[in-house]
Amino acid sequence: MKENKSLGILAYFTIIGTVIAMIMNTDAEKKSNFNSFHIRQALGVFLSFFLLGYFVSYADSWTATSAFYIFFFILWIYGFLAALEGKTKLIPVLGNFFQKIFKTL
Incomplete structure (x- = not known):
């Protein structure tokens, strides 16, 4: 595969990298x-992290928070x-869901 994969890699470097890759x-x-x-x-990974992280922060448990970050x-x-x-x-687990939700990108 001879495609330029730099934007695909850039997308994983913070949410800002994802936005830059989307624009480019x-x-x-x-x-x-x-x-x-x-x-x-x-x-999908970044938005899920921020959305679910908001609720996990209310758990006030280091085990729940640690498991969340590791996942x-x-x-x-x-x-x-x-x-x-x-x-x-x-x-794994969420990839198919992300492809369906963001299919217009």
């Missing part, structure tokens, strides 16, 4: 299915490594 991937001539796939995955770190690593390898592997 809008050009119809250079739009890549690989980059769009990883932008959707990264956006999302594993999802992030899984997606990031797939982008580095140039593969379009769905993130």
Whole structure:
């Protein structure tokens, strides 16, 4: 696969990287299915992290908070490594959901 995968990788570097990758991937001539796939995955991970993190913070339990952070770190690593390898592997548990919700990106 000879596609430019830099935007797919950039998408996993904070929510700002995801927004930059989204903007740079809008050009119809250079739009890549690989980059769009990883932008959707990264956006889903970050938004889920922020949304669910709000509620987990009320648990006031270090075990719940630790499990939450570890879970999302594993999802992030899984997606990031797939982008580095140039593969379009769905993130476990939530990947299919992210692809459906953000299909217009």
